[in-house]
Amino acid sequence: MRRLRALPPLVLPFLLLAACGDQSMQTQSRYEVYGKAPLFPDGAEARRPPEGTVEVGALDREAALKEPPPVDAALLARGRQRYEAFCTPCHGLTGHGDGMVVQRGFPAPPSYHEDRLRAAPARYVVDVITRGYGVMYSYAARVEPRDRWAIAAYIRALQLSQGARVAEVPGLREKLP
Numbered sequence: 001m002r003r004l005r006a007l008p009p010l011v012l013p014f015l016l017l018a019a020c021g022d023q024s025m026q027t028q029s030r031y032e033v034y035g036k037a038p039l040f041p042d043g044a045e046a047r048r049p050p051e052g053t054v055e056v057g058a059l060d061r062e063a064a065l066k067e068p069p070p071v072d073a074a075l076l077a078r079g080r081q082r083y084e085a086f087c088t089p090c091h092g093l094t095g096h097g098d099g100m101v102v103q104r105g106f107p108a109p110p111s112y113h114e115d116r117l118r119a120a121p122a123r124y125v126v127d128v129i130t131r132g133y134g135v136m137y138s139y140a141a142r143v144e145p146r147d148r149w150a151i152a153a154y155i156r157a158l159q160l161s162q163g164a165r166v167a168e169v170p171g172l173r174e175k176l177p
Contacts, residue, residue, distance in 0.1 A: 064145035079154030
């Protein structure tokens with residue numbers, strides 16, 4: 001009886017080795033990228049997704065864009081981090097449209113401190129990040145929806161900080177000598 005129990009562990013490695021001879025998964029016939037495919041009527045190997053196909057996660061991303069998250073210190077910190085990573089090359093650290101690529105000849109974006117953009121709702125900023133505007137391309141594939149809202153909140157904080165007057169800062173008068 002003991003001999004029968006010892007047999008499977010001894011036979012298993014040989015069975016696994018025998019299975020390695022089949023290379024069909026590694027050497028499958030396939031079409032080259034942008035190659036011709038006589039199988040399809042148009043002769044192209046690249047296929048469009050079927051009508052009505054929804055990308056995995058697209059519905060979740062769309063839902064996250066519907067309503068802005070509550071603004072708190074963590075959201076502003078995340079917005080600052082994402083703004084500095086994605087937006088400062090063109091818009092600059094203060095949002096005046098004087099980023100490094102602009103200093104090297106790229107067309108300057110509008111300043112966030114223009115009256116038009118100060119009056120724009122946060123949704124407008126999120127939509128521009130999502131779809132792009134003018135020479136700015138879409139960042140939808142680069143910036144997650146929650147981060148778009150965080151960037152919009154941080155831009156609003158930048159606008160407030162750059163336009164603040166000393167008299168408007170609460171509690172500052174009591175602290176001044």
